[in-house]
Amino acid sequence: MRAFGYDIDELVIAHVLLAVVPVILGLVIALPLGWWAHRSAGARRVLVPLSGALYTVPSLALIVFIPVLLGTPILSPVNVGLTLTIYTVALLVRSVAEALDAVPATVTTAATAVGYRPAGLLFGVQLPLAVPVLTAGIRVASVSAFSLVTVGALVGIQSLGTLMTDGFQQDYTAMVATGIVGSVLLAFLFDALWLALGRTLSPWARAGAGV
Amino acid sequence: MLGRLVEWFSAPAQWSGSAGIPTRVLEHLGYTLLAVAIAAVIALPLGAVIGHTRRGGLAVVGVANGLRALPELGVLVLFVLLLGLGLLPPTLALVLLAIPPMLAGAYSGVAGADPGAVDAARGMGMRESQILLQVEVPAAVPLVLGGVRFATLQVVATATIAAYVGLGGLGRYIIDGFSVRDFPQMLGGALIVAVLSIVVELVLQLLGRFVTPGPDRLRLRGRPDRHAAAAPSSVPTPPSPERPDR
Numbered sequence: 001m002r003a004f005g006y007d008i009d010e011l012v013i014a015h016v017l018l019a020v021v022p023v024i025l026g027l028v029i030a031l032p033l034g035w036w037a038h039r040s041a042g043a044r045r046v047l048v049p050l051s052g053a054l055y056t057v058p059s060l061a062l063i064v065f066i067p068v069l070l071g072t073p074i075l076s077p078v079n080v081g082l083t084l085t086i087y088t089v090a091l092l093v094r095s096v097a098e099a100l101d102a103v104p105a106t107v108t109t110a111a112t113a114v115g116y117r118p119a120g121l122l123f124g125v126q127l128p129l130a131v132p133v134l135t136a137g138i139r140v141a142s143v144s145a146f147s148l149v150t151v152g153a154l155v156g157i158q159s160l161g162t163l164m165t166d167g168f169q170q171d172y173t174a175m176v177a178t179g180i181v182g183s184v185l186l187a188f189l190f191d192a193l194w195l196a197l198g199r200t201l202s203p204w205a206r207a208g209a210g211v
Numbered sequence: 212m213l214g215r216l217v218e219w220f221s222a223p224a225q226w227s228g229s230a231g232i233p234t235r236v237l238e239h240l241g242y243t244l245l246a247v248a249i250a251a252v253i254a255l256p257l258g259a260v261i262g263h264t265r266r267g268g269l270a271v272v273g274v275a276n277g278l279r280a281l282p283e284l285g286v287l288v289l290f291v292l293l294l295g296l297g298l299l300p301p302t303l304a305l306v307l308l309a310i311p312p313m314l315a316g317a318y319s320g321v322a323g324a325d326p327g328a329v330d331a332a333r334g335m336g337m338r339e340s341q342i343l344l345q346v347e348v349p350a351a352v353p354l355v356l357g358g359v360r361f362a363t364l365q366v367v368a369t370a371t372i373a374a375y376v377g378l379g380g381l382g383r384y385i386i387d388g389f390s391v392r393d394f395p396q397m398l399g400g401a402l403i404v405a406v407l408s409i410v411v412e413l414v415l416q417l418l419g420r421f422v423t424p425g426p427d428r429l430r431l432r433g434r435p436d437r438h439a440a441a442a443p444s445s446v447p448t449p450p451s452p453e454r455p456d457r
Contacts, residue, residue: 056408058368060385061401068212068398074389143280150282154375155389161284168288168376176292180285187280 004175006163008182014077015159016186018152019145022081026088027138033089034096035122044097051090059083059151080152080159087148088141095137099130132205135198139191146187150179160186212394216402219395230383232403239380239407242298242370246305247363254310255355258317262351263343271318275311283308283369291376301373308369309362316358320351349424356419363415367408381407 001008037044057065062083067074070082103126111125150161163179166172199205219225225232261267287304294300324347332346374382384400387393420429 052412053409056364056412057405058371058408060368060371060382061405061408064385064397064401065405068394074392074394140279143276147280147282150284151372153284154372154386161282164282164285164288165375168292171292173289173292176285176288180282180289183282183285184280191280 003178004163004167004172006166011158011160011162012182012186015146015149015161015183016190018077018080018149018157018159019084019142019186020190022084023088023138023142023145025081026085026141027092027134029085030089030092030096031127034093035100037093037097038100047093048097051093054086055090059087059148060154062086063152063155063157075156077152077157079155080149080157084145084148088145091141092134092137095134096130099133100126102133103129128202131198131202135194135202138198139194142190142194143187146183146190150183212398215395216398219399225399235379235381235383236403236407239367239370239382239404242302242305242373242378242380243363243366243411246302246366246370247309247359249302250306250309250362251313251359253306254313254358255317258314259321259343259348259351262318262321262323263339263347265322268318268322271314275315278308278311281308283365284372284375287369287373287376296377298378301370301376301378305366305369305373309366312361312365313355313358316354316356316361317351320354320358321347323354324350352423353419356415356423360412360415360419364408364412367404367411371404 033047037047063079066072066079066082067076070078072078107125107129108121111121116124149159150164152159153161153165160179160182163175163182167175167179224230228234258271261271283304286307287301290300290304294303321343328346328350329342332342337345370378370380371382371385374380374386381400381404384403385397388396388398388400417429420427421431422428
């Protein structure tokens with residue numbers, strides 16, 4: 001599909017990749033870090049304030065720092081992707097730790113009693129029970145990722161944000177509005193997908209709610 | 212790169228005049244304060260009243276969540292295209308983005324006040340306005356402050372982006388630096404705005420400990436908190452800060 005002289009499909013694909021890959025990557029990184037913070041009070045004292053501080057840094061500033069720290073080219077989409085990965089990790093480390101904390105001791109004791117080893121306990125009991133809280137955290141990270149991807153357009157990274165910057169230069173309101181509506185719709189679409197995935201992975205929560 | 216960054220920071224032109232760092236920092240803080248103050252005047256009373264009557268609470272939460280998906284850059288550009296350049300259009304965009312977290316904080320804080328305390332106040336013959344101001348609002352302080360802090364950080368970050376639509380402030384260094392590929396300038400601007408955000412967050416956290424009622428309240432002098440002795444357990448402990456969006 002073409003509009004305003006742009007290949008919209010290409011912008012949408014770039015937008016989705018730049019928003020979704022960092023959220024998945026961030027989740028993969030946050031799981032062991034969150035587990036560590038759950039197990040060790042010392043790790044928590046370092047990880048939680050560090051996450052808070054990283055989350056405080058404005059996105060445009062992080063996008064500028066990454067090329068200097070990693071040597072990536074200033075126009076590389078990796079800068080935006082890593083920025084959003086950092087935000088996701090910062091947001092989810094606490095979610096993971098608190099979700100694991102919230103698993104009742106009676107449940108873990110019972111699981112240990114019936115023969116679960118530590119690894120089996122984590123993957124078979126604790127993480128599944130943490131799914132609803134994790135889903136809530138991922139949804140927040142995902143929705144903000146879809147809106148923050150557009151900031152990359154300020155330093156030349158293609159996404160639906162390109163319609164906003166170029167629309168501004170050309171004084172073309174419809175183009176900007178298209179970028180906004182597209183970005184919001186994509187955010188809602190993937191929010192619904194994460195919600196559905198979370199529900200599929202925690203059928204007992206739904207069963208309980210239906211009683 | 213580090214050497215050129217130091218060079219950028221140590222140039223005398225950086226420290227005076229209308230494009231100097233002190234001016235840019237003050238501009239940035241000025242936009243932030245203006246937008247947060249306007250948004251607070253709108254959002255906090257509205258959220259408190261909705262929380263007290265408990266009517267329309269679902270709508271508040273829904274709208275706050277929906278607005279979170281709005282791309283800040285798009286909103287800024289749209290306001291400027293529709294209303295023109297100058298201070299007002301970007302400020303309105305910043306106000307719009309600052310309202311949802313404060314509205315949600317005020318609503319959930321007031322609605323979450325201990326129902327037993329509210330019933331007791333009503334039983335003692337307090338008027339609805341007295342219940343709101345003397346019972347529910349003090350209990351809501353931690354969540355309100357969380358909303359204000361989150362909104363402020365969001366505005367500091369978005370004001371950086373607003374340099375693209377002609378606003379001053381620290382984003383100027385990043386936007387102007389990018390247009391002429393002056394990387395030390397971009398990096399310098401990014402560093403200052405990152406430090407500013409963290410300082411603002413720490414100052415707000417500290418201020419929060421002065422205004423949150425309860426036994427942990429900070430005092431400038433060693434005066435005991437008269438509320439603390441009366442009802443230490445009725446005041447909720449400040450919840451861990453919610454950071455829903457950036």
